[in-house]
Structure formats: structure tokens, C-alpha cells
Amino acid sequence: MADDVPEIMTLSSTAVYQNRWMKVREDIVERQDGSQGVYGVVEKNDFSLIVPIDAAGTVYLVEQFRYPVGKRFWELPQGSWEEQEGVDPLELAHGELQEETGLVADDMTYVGQLLKRTDIRRRDAIFSSPAVCARYRRTLTLKNKG
Structure with missing residues (x-):
């Protein structure tokens, strides 16, 4: 084809x-x-997924209740700012990290974007719930030195 x-x-x-x-x-x-x-x-707003790692190598997770399945899950912090389109992914990641964990990152590394909106029909793209959801995530690794 x-x-x-x-x-x-x-x-x-x-x-x-x-x-x-x-x-x-x-x-x-x-x-x-x-x-x-x-x-x-x-369709949902783009979001950032954060991998918070401290100086000892500990990865921080947050516990979230997920209504559709009626259960709580341990997850990496992630989120979007619904009121604002086109937010800088690093700014969003800092805000979501502090909101969800109370942590403040000393250093942040932008890992990349898993799917661009313009790539939505590519076979090699990675989606979040690709059967029903047209959104992509930006993955960031955050490190606290202290």
C-alpha cells in the first residue's frame, strides 16, 4: 500500500x-x-510526563484515583494546563511536578516528544491510548541534586 x-x-x-x-x-x-x-x-490537550529522580536515584510516583476503572494507581507525575494552549513543556513540567508531588527540580532534561500533532497518521508514532485518543506527551526527566 x-x-x-x-x-x-x-x-x-x-x-x-x-x-x-x-x-x-x-x-x-x-x-x-x-x-x-x-x-x-x-481529543485532549498536550501534556508533560515527568520522571522525577533524586540524587540517590529514587524515582517518585504519585497515587491517583482513576474514575473510569474505579481504582487507584501509582503513576509518574503528568498533566496539562487546560486553560492554556502551547505551554512550554519545561514550564509545564515544573508546575505539574510541584503541584502533584511538592518537589522542585534543580535540573531538568527534556527527553523528547513521543508524537507530534502533524504525525498523527504515522505508523511508527507512539500514542497514548491510540485506539481512541488523539494526544501526545512530552517526556522530561527531572533531577533534584539535594
């Missing part, structure tokens, strides 16, 4: 729900064989 021929073409897209954290849309699509289908897509 040629890379320039879309596997699925979007015929229409309708926002079905929206709040400050997410937008859910329903897309009517057409496959290469001519058959049509429906996809539900969750």
Missing part, C-alpha cells in the same frame, strides 16, 4: 461532547474498499 494513499478517509467529523479537559468527536469514515464506518475520538 502506498504511503500517500490514506487507509481511511474522514468524510465528516462532529463534536459530540466538550468540557475544559477534553473533546469527544464522532468521525464518519470511508475505508479503501468503499465501506463506511464510525470512529469515536477523544
Whole structure:
């Protein structure tokens, strides 16, 4: 299959729900064989995932209750600023780290971006919940020297 021929073409897209954290849309699509289908897509703001490591090599996690599954999980700190688009990933990471853990990083290393918005149809891209979610994360490693 040629890379320039879309596997699925979007015929229409309708926002079905929206709040400050997410937008859910329903897309009517057409496959290469001519058959049509429906996809539900969750759009969320870009976010930073932080790997806080102290001088002794301890990695800090936060415990979060995740409503959809009704359980608590240990996770790396992560988040977005819903009110602000295009936030600098390092600024966002510092803010989320302090908000979620109370830690302040002495040094921060930007590891990279797992998926750019323009790469959303690439096969080699890494998604967060790729079956339903159109968002990407920026991963940062933060170190406290003290």
C-alpha cells in the first residue's frame, strides 16, 4: 500500500461532547474498499510526563484515583494546563511536578516528544491510548541534586 494513499478517509467529523479537559468527536469514515464506518475520538490537550529522580536515584510516583476503572494507581507525575494552549513543556513540567508531588527540580532534561500533532497518521508514532485518543506527551526527566 502506498504511503500517500490514506487507509481511511474522514468524510465528516462532529463534536459530540466538550468540557475544559477534553473533546469527544464522532468521525464518519470511508475505508479503501468503499465501506463506511464510525470512529469515536477523544481529543485532549498536550501534556508533560515527568520522571522525577533524586540524587540517590529514587524515582517518585504519585497515587491517583482513576474514575473510569474505579481504582487507584501509582503513576509518574503528568498533566496539562487546560486553560492554556502551547505551554512550554519545561514550564509545564515544573508546575505539574510541584503541584502533584511538592518537589522542585534543580535540573531538568527534556527527553523528547513521543508524537507530534502533524504525525498523527504515522505508523511508527507512539500514542497514548491510540485506539481512541488523539494526544501526545512530552517526556522530561527531572533531577533534584539535594
